[in-house]
Amino acid sequence: MYWLLLFALSRAAFLVYHYGLTVTLSGGEVVRTFVYGARLDASAAAYLCFVPFALLIAGSTWRRLPVGKLVAAYTAVVGLLVALMSTADLELYRAWGFRLDSTPLQYLGSPGEMAASAGSAPLGVLGLVLLSLLLLGWVLYRWLLTPLPPLPPAFPLIRAVTAGLLYAVLLVVPLRGGVQQIPVNQSDVYFSAAHPFANHAAINVPWNVAQSMPLRELRENPYNYMPDSTAARMVSELYKVPAQIAADSAAGLVTTPKPNVLFIILESFTAKLVGHLGGKKGVTPTLDSLARVGVSFEHLYASGDRSQKGIVSLLSGYPTQPNTSIIKFPRKTAQLPSLAQSLGNAGYSTSFYYGGELAFANMKAYLLSSGYRHLVERQDFAQKEQNSKWGAHDHVLFRRVLQELRQQSKPFFATAFTLSSHEPFDVPGQNRSFDNQDEETFFRNSVAYTDHTLGQFLQAARREAWWPNTLVVLVADHGHQLPGWMPVYEPRKFHIPLLLTGGALNPAYAGRSVATFGSQTDVAATLLSSLRLPTTDYRWSRNLLGPAPAAAPGGFAFFCFTDGFGMMTPRGRTVFDNVSRDRLTTDPVLPTQQRQGQAYQQRSFADFLQK
Structure with missing residues (x-):
């Protein structure tokens, strides 16, 4: 619930930040960005919940483990990353026209170019959005997850571990977007034929970044057989007809x-x-x-x-x-x-x-x-x-x-x-x-x-x-x-x-x-x-x-x-x-x-x- 609400807040920030595009959507389309986007939100939330579930299972076997503090630390670190990605996505979408994926990671080796690219961004507004998301995340955490209820003294160890493992296995269902044959992907949240922006707004940014990570190696051409000018000329001749x-x-x-x-x-x-x-x-x-x-x-x-x-x-x-x-x-x-x-x-x-x-x-x-x-x-x-x-x-x-x-x-x-x-x-x-x-x-x-x-x-x-x-x-x-x-x-x-x-x-x-x-x-x-x-x-x-x-x-x-x-x-x-x-x-x-x-x-x- 915590992550689902945080993702909904991030989507709301995206729609407000791009108000000029949001007003082109009908009220129903705005609502559907949240409804359709919930599938990717749930998938991302399931991924993020595996570590807390593992900590809860470990805490069931070792009662002295400070599970509450560990979950809080994990949530703080991941929450900061989610807020940073969601904030960076706001301005990158304006420049690129697509939601944040692993593309910016190729600039980590060139911090000067990265800083130059961000030169025209409204850093003050983006900083305010980032602080707002962090503050709202903290409020949600205090409301939903503290204090962490202790395990009842009479709760048997076997029962606790079994329940924890069962809940962890059940995370697979939202992780893959349901019980259907094909796991969830971007197509599942695309619903508008007339407004691509509505489809883009339904995408979950952390999910999108993680999904694109295995594809990052496709940045260099391994098929260099000749000078590029020669290759371009040969291909051009294959299509040269008046x-x-x-x-x-x-x-x-x-x-x-x-x-x-x-x-x-x-x-x-x-x-x-x-x-x-x-x-x-x-x-x-x-x-x-x-x-x-x-x-x-x-x-x-x-x-x-x-x-x-x-x-x-x-x-x-x-x-x-x-x-x-x-x-x-x-x-x-x-x-x-x-x-x-x-x-x-x-x-x-x-x-x-x-x-x-x-x-x-x-x-x-x-x-x-x-x-x-x-x-x-x-x-x-x-x-x-x-x-x-x-x-x-x-x-x-x-x-x-x-x-x-x-x-x-x-x-x-x-x-x-x-x-x-x-x-x-x-x-x-x-x-x-x-x-x-x-x-x-x-x-x-x-x-x-x-x-x-x-x-x-x-x-x-x-x-x-x-x-x-x-x-x-x-x-x-x-x-x-x-x-x-x-x-x-x-x-x-x-x-x-x-x-x-x-x-x-x-x-x-x-x-x-x-x-x-x-x-x-x-x-x-x-x-x-x-x-x-x-x-x-x-x-x-x-x-x-x-x-x-x-x-x-x-x-x-x-x-x-x-x-x-x-x-x-x-x-x-x-x-x-x-x-x-x-x-x-x-x-x-x-x-x-x-x-x-x-x-x-x-x-x-x-x-x-x-x-």
Whole structure:
């Protein structure tokens, strides 16, 4: 209770200090910053309470231990740190636009620079806030925690220790934010699509600092293969296509000037199971039939191997990182361009549909900051519809999308993300009791199920009034090791489908197969160019319907895996290990392509660090 009240006071100080931003919020939004923020507050409080609980347990076994004084000393030290962080955060937020994390710790070795940075801060006001928080903390402590009630003389030692241990174990529940499957993270306190400041106000500063500590080492670029100027020039040449040529090449894709866009992301859809891409026949008849009447891309590769990486690559046209993901850093993702923002600025309504929990991997924070105004996730489905371990199966998801698109204002940009083909592949109607069925069979069946429900959804969508004016984008979030359990670096694991279809697709494009090599990052520029919208903010994305750059005839695709990268072109494939600084396959060495991949790795990670 002490820490929860102290955190509430700190949040109140934050809202008052930034009054100019607070007045833009409604009264309900101000209240929700406290309600939603309570989850991170409780998590931080649970962490801070472990030491007092340990002292209480020790005091139960050794009655002469001055538990009250030790708890008071601990609370004083930690309370001072919390007050200092909360006060520093007030002015740093004004300068940086994000809540305090471990970033300032990099300046501890440069006290002169730190002092210079604080030169313009209102130190008198901040000092007053600090003293106020310390005074209020002292008052709360005197009110709630003194005197510490002594243990009754007749209370048995075993009973006291058992009770203490039980309470300590119960701290795990608020520590992880509840009993749900995914531990609490920043996404759980993001609630406002219109006001990022409201989401930021709900963040608990001590929790944010502690959570970002393991990420502090990401300050230096370990992928320096060449002079930065050389790397920058090589990467620039990979995207050097005359802007007008690139725009004109896709201008005739749609028949209407401002079509709806239905963007469907298919979980784990690997090309190894897609018939028209050379995969197993009969698993994806829907995608295979759409390839005959729409636009199919033969050589598209996922940027990474996880959903959170694929989402950013697809929706922001941004490359992945080998050992982390930018989605873990909300202050970095806030600087990325996004399709939702670009289309929202063009007058589109924006929505995102997912049958699982958007708090997973911090996706909710990313989606809200990227411009989505309407989110539907697991908690928005009835309990009986949450018929999967991850949430609502894909047929339930598509049914919800179909219902809501009828009422959604036009034009719309609606994104649906499937989940049934995610482990453990427990799709409806699948009998898992047969001994001859292995993991590959379950995975294949789950992909077939999603493909089938997708076909049913599109068949129903063709009868809707919005269909003739709609472009549908179908693409996977990443590939999969199955079938075949390929190595993590195997390029075929990253090969995924990309299809364009819908009532707004120009019939002249029906059945077209695009042979150029491309990456998930290129989907954004391809879509925006087709809609005659600017793509200048998408520096890592190129129009796949336009001419390939002279530096990479036939196009290129760059992907990352754990501490390594791959570079795919029509000339061959390069797979490189960043640790051993050597290639991982026996493919012929392509020196120019390897240098291009190294330059891309170096520059893309440098860009990530600078955000």
